[in-house]
Amino acid sequence: MELRKTYFADERRDDLKEIGQSRPRSDAFGHVTARTAFFADRTFPGTLHLKMVRSPHHHARIRAIDTSEAERHPGVVRVLTAKDVPHNLYTVLSLIQVGPEDEHVLAEEKVRWKGEAVVAVLAETPRAAFEGVAKVRIDYEPLPAVLDMEAALAPGAPLVNERHGGNYYHYDSGSSRKVRLGDVEDGFRQADHILEQTYASAPIEHAPTETTGCIVVPEGNERFTCYTNTQAMFFTLDNASIILQMPGHKLHMVGGTVGGGFGGKVDVIVEPIAILGSKLTGRPVSFIYGREEEMQISSPRAAERIVLKDGVTRDGRIVARQVHCYVDAGAYSRHSPYGTQKGAAHFPGPYTIPNVSIDSFCVYTNRTPSSAMRGFGVTIGDFALEVQMDKLARLIGMDPIEFRLINAYRDGDLKAHRQPTEGAALIECMQEASRVTNWPIADRFFELSSRTRRD
Amino acid sequence: MAKVAIRFLLNGSEKAEFVESGTTLLDVLREKLADFSPKGGCLQGTCGACSVLVDGEIRLACLTLAETCEGCTIETAGGLAKDGVLHPLQIAFADGFATQCGFCTGGMIVASKALLDRNPAPSREDVIEAISGNVCRCTGYEPIIGAVLAAARANSTNKA
Numbered sequence: 001m002e003l004r005k006t007y008f009a010d011e012r013r014d015d016l017k018e019i020g021q022s023r024p025r026s027d028a029f030g031h032v033t034a035r036t037a038f039f040a041d042r043t044f045p046g047t048l049h050l051k052m053v054r055s056p057h058h059h060a061r062i063r064a065i066d067t068s069e070a071e072r073h074p075g076v077v078r079v080l081t082a083k084d085v086p087h088n089l090y091t092v093l094s095l096i097q098v099g100p101e102d103e104h105v106l107a108e109e110k111v112r113w114k115g116e117a118v119v120a121v122l123a124e125t126p127r128a129a130f131e132g133v134a135k136v137r138i139d140y141e142p143l144p145a146v147l148d149m150e151a152a153l154a155p156g157a158p159l160v161n162e163r164h165g166g167n168y169y170h171y172d173s174g175s176s177r178k179v180r181l182g183d184v185e186d187g188f189r190q191a192d193h194i195l196e197q198t199y200a201s202a203p204i205e206h207a208p209t210e211t212t213g214c215i216v217v218p219e220g221n222e223r224f225t226c227y228t229n230t231q232a233m234f235f236t237l238d239n240a241s242i243i244l245q246m247p248g249h250k251l252h253m254v255g256g257t258v259g260g261g262f263g264g265k266v267d268v269i270v271e272p273i274a275i276l277g278s279k280l281t282g283r284p285v286s287f288i289y290g291r292e293e294e295m296q297i298s299s300p301r302a303a304e305r306i307v308l309k310d311g312v313t314r315d316g317r318i319v320a321r322q323v324h325c326y327v328d329a330g331a332y333s334r335h336s337p338y339g340t341q342k343g344a345a346h347f348p349g350p351y352t353i354p355n356v357s358i359d360s361f362c363v364y365t366n367r368t369p370s371s372a373m374r375g376f377g378v379t380i381g382d383f384a385l386e387v388q389m390d391k392l393a394r395l396i397g398m399d400p401i402e403f404r405l406i407n408a409y410r411d412g413d414l415k416a417h418r419q420p421t422e423g424a425a426l427i428e429c430m431q432e433a434s435r436v437t438n439w440p441i442a443d444r445f446f447e448l449s450s451r452t453r454r455d
Numbered sequence: 456m457a458k459v460a461i462r463f464l465l466n467g468s469e470k471a472e473f474v475e476s477g478t479t480l481l482d483v484l485r486e487k488l489a490d491f492s493p494k495g496g497c498l499q500g501t502c503g504a505c506s507v508l509v510d511g512e513i514r515l516a517c518l519t520l521a522e523t524c525e526g527c528t529i530e531t532a533g534g535l536a537k538d539g540v541l542h543p544l545q546i547a548f549a550d551g552f553a554t555q556c557g558f559c560t561g562g563m564i565v566a567s568k569a570l571l572d573r574n575p576a577p578s579r580e581d582v583i584e585a586i587s588g589n590v591c592r593c594t595g596y597e598p599i600i601g602a603v604l605a606a607a608r609a610n611s612t613n614k615a
């Protein structure tokens with residue numbers, strides 16, 4: 001592979017030699033001999049299996065829960081409901097000031113999405129646990145559900161989550177995370193063309209080959225070892241500590257190789273309840289999602305709806321960009337208010353636009369809570385932005401790469417969120433891309449540089 | 456539930472166990488015999504992570520009742536390296552970046568071994584067909600297909 005030395009020659013050290021080299025993975029030997037230990041690759045005598053009773057309704061009031069038959073079922077050792085959980089209300093990012101606590105470990109009073117955990121059954125075998133689950137009787141009063149962000153934001157919509165009035169996350173900036181630069185209306189007046197388009201995406205499941213799970217072992221002295229495939233060891237430790245009202249030194253989290261995560265194992269879902277089960281029974285507890293749970297219950301990437309309105313001049317400058325982004329959090333926050341905020345910061349993309357107005361809304365619906373997945377908050381936005389860039393180029397009859405080169409940010413440009421651009425290399429990347437793909441662009445575009453200020 | 460006695464050869468060593476009737480081969484291998492190389496990715500026959508060879512035939516251990524393996528010869532990914540010497544497939548998977556998280560890798564290698572054992576010079580299509588029951592969410596499959604073909608080539612050079 002050729003390394004081009006023309007770009008940023010003064011900044012590039014000459015002794016870098018790893019790029020273009022093949023280096024063996026440090027874990028390859030363990031993987032190909034199948035010796036790599038995943039969390040479930042261990043057994044403990046007397047392990048109990050935890051299975052969940054889940055809501056069959058998108059939205060319903062819980063009138064009554066009857067676990068008596070399940071408790072009498074052969075092999076069932078213990079049944080847990082909301083009242084067994086010391087601090088049943090949590091939200092995963094409370095430790096980085098994303099509040100309020102808005103989700104129950106085991107549902108209380110209401111269920112807000114189809115699949116919400118209501119009762120945990122611990123039994124000697126997976127089979128006995130499944131049979132116990134089938135014997136739990138829950139009396140529900142179904143409530144009207146909102147399954148779409150527009151419906152959720154409509155006046156008079158059923159309230160999904162009592163902690164989020166209006167069915168949106170309340171940022172300190174109000175109903176949305178806002179970014180403002182210049183005067184977007186003024187920008188639209190300067191434009192020769194205005195293009196408004198709506199982009200929408202559905203939730204996406206990570207579908208890791210290894211399902212989410214953990215095995216908890218009581219160690220005496222009220223201390224527990226939790227073998228988990230979490231991608232977020234410290235969120236897991238902190239949230240388990242809060243939920244169980246136990247000091248962190250009682251909880252020994254052991255991670256390791258994750259059998260595919262892609263962001264899907266960042267929530268804290270299985271560990272606290274499994275530790276509680278272990279604490280209350282004194283036995284090791286295994287709580288491992290089945291394939292159906294991984295696909296239906298674990299949080300997906302959020303569905304998004306993005307409305308982009310751009311004003312562009314005939315000669316290819318974007319003079320105004322207005323963004324309304326709606327992120328479907330599902331019934332609970334998890335990582336979505338944070339992802340929504342990331343989206344707001346990420347718009348208007350790697351382009352310098354003088355007049356920008358961004359509103360990103362985190363919306364609650366009666367759908368499976370969404371959360372982290374590979375670049376969440378940003379990935380779908382980039383899809384929308386770049387499709388929009390192609391459409392804008394076509395609208396004014398310009399080459400799509402030349403159009404991007406004209407608008408690409410350069411060092412020193414003020415981004416919409418008021419950070420000056422540093423270390424930009426978009427222009428050089430596109431120049432190189434046009435070279436290696438033989439995509440012709442006019443010579444004058446090869447003279448542009450991220451280092452020269454825009455006039 | 457009634458227990459049944461089963462005996463089989465696992466990676467060359469004799470095993471005998473009493474298991475509840477209806478127990479899967481996957482549970483016996485993992486829970487009783489501590490061979491964790493077959494993985495449970497779905498427990499419903501859709502992912503291939505639990506693939507093992509029973510008398511040389513590829514089988515999904517999660518859907519195979521242990522009692523049907525009485526007297527059989529069972530090979531798992533964990534038994535493929537002999538005396539610390541890697542199988543050509545293992546070398547090719549490591550060299551070709553055909554493994555990322557590693558969860559599917561044992562099953563992939565077992566499925567590929569079943570192919571190479573009966574067809575030492577497979578076409579690309581043969582490889583695709585052979586691993587069509589194995590899901591990998593990390594690699595995008597191309598490196599895996601390449602590794603199996605590379606292992607077949609290495610095998611034939613060694614023999615030549």
Ligand code: FES
Nearest residue numbers: 496498502503517
């Ligand atoms: S665990 Fe057997 S096919 Fe998935």
Ligand code: FES
Nearest residue numbers: 555559591592593
């Ligand atoms: S390497 Fe992760 S599933 Fe294949």
